[in-house]
Amino acid sequence: MRLLEALNRVSLGQYTLLEKEIIGSQYCRLVFLAPSVAGAAQPGQFVMIYPPNAGVQKILPRPFSIFAADRETGQLTVFFRIIGTGTALLSLSEPGTELKIMGPLGKGFPVPPAGSLLVAGGIGMAPLVFLAASVKVELNFIYGVANSEQFSCPLDYINQPNLVLHEVTEDGSRGELGSAVDLFRRLLPRAEAVFACGPRTMLEIVARDCLDSGVAAWVSLEERMACGIGACRGCAVMTKNGYQRVCSDGPVFPVEEVFFHGRT
């Protein structure tokens, strides 16, 4: 079993929460000391975090993209929007406590070539920030949100010398006025490849335009999960090759696999 674990480089363990930051009223950043997860993490992969159980109320683990992973310090960071029971419970955990985490899971992004365009809609920025941090080549990074309050990602995570950041808000309260899609359409002609994560409607447009213009593109998809490791078949999405599992065949898919006939 040790060997299998080593080969798959996935671990299940209790890890200490080192740092918690609540950003605005809706966002939370958690940093764990999880060397075995951080050491193996690839951009686009995710972890299952098991919320602390409250008495008889048992709660399923929640999937979160890896937002940052530092091999040297063994630190693993996730960044999430507090939208329901699980994320609320997680946001209440205090530094010093241990939480059960399984990961890194799933298939991540390929290495982006110079001139790639990263398109993040809302909290979809999480895996793309890690992707951007993993390379030195020049990248364009579109970060689109509804309003300035949703602009949750601390800038020190995205302010990298290789990265041209394009901020856009739907109400114009920060950066450009418009949507991530508007900016994407403008920058697509110069893009070597596209990497996107965000709402399904945004991904559909990104996928269609990339397929039409022949630009290679990858998207990170979401589905509700139970096991997170490919066993239960609960997180299926329709693909060119039939139903595939977001947790283990994805969450990153090339657009031509999941957006055939213009939709999933």
Next chain:
Amino acid sequence: MAEPDLRVNLGGIKLQTPILAASGPYGSGLEYPKMAPCGALGAIIVKGISVDPWLGNPPPRLVETASGLLNSIGLQNPGLKFFVDHDLPALRKLGPKIIVNIIGRTVEEYAAVASELNGLPGVDGLEVNISCPNLKAGGMAFGTNPALTAEVVKAVRAKTVLPLLVKLTPNVTDIALIAKTAEEAGADVISLINTLSGMLIDIEKVEPVLGNAFGGLSGPAIMPVALKMVWQVAETVSVPILGMGGITSAEDALQFIMAGARAVALGSGLFYDPALPDKVKKGIAGYLQRRGISSLSLIEGSARKGDTNNEPC
């Protein structure tokens, strides 16, 4: 005191521990062992296998409920040939006994899978999932009707010499009647329960949450229901019982044994804790040791001593 003896004989399958992985949540049987050792399992029951591949239901296929979850996977599986060529050789190397859960749309399909698996090295038993809709009976589940239950169990029995588990659906008016019917038709073990039928509605979209509208409820929420059905069936049949439904601890597992189950299966509990089999094994052993009980078999049905048929309300 020496380590208590956890070995059990489940209808002819000799198990090192009374802890099994339930069919479905444990997938093909090959995913979980990569994450958590499977040494605590006496047997793995692999996900339902049909003659031909089944696509499964449209997403969303899962939604969490109060202490449980609803699923409408739709018995997606790669079919018998893929199972035999690809999964079985790897499963044989794991250690636990392998029981294959079989499914079909017609009696003939069930019989065909049973016939192909009979005598295959590495297959230690079959579990017939009779919760499948019967194509020829307007989609009524085989396991909700005694005549259909008898028909499918007899057809499978005729095709195999392997120990035969028959897995009951709880969505019936009289579980004991179906259990008795399955026993008379040749079941060596009665497994129960499968998921309870249910649904949820999204009030924003004004439509059912699951792509398939209806799903099966599992997890801690159903544990008391499952336990009572095991108790009732233990009263009726003389073959051993494999109990399951919402087990998330050794304490839950012990309740099933005391209600009359010979062994237990862990399903959704694995989602909350992939290392559950190990914990249940240690917890059961610890309980027996504390009480000076040398063997698990001594407490099978132990809570039933003073049982009556009275059911309040």
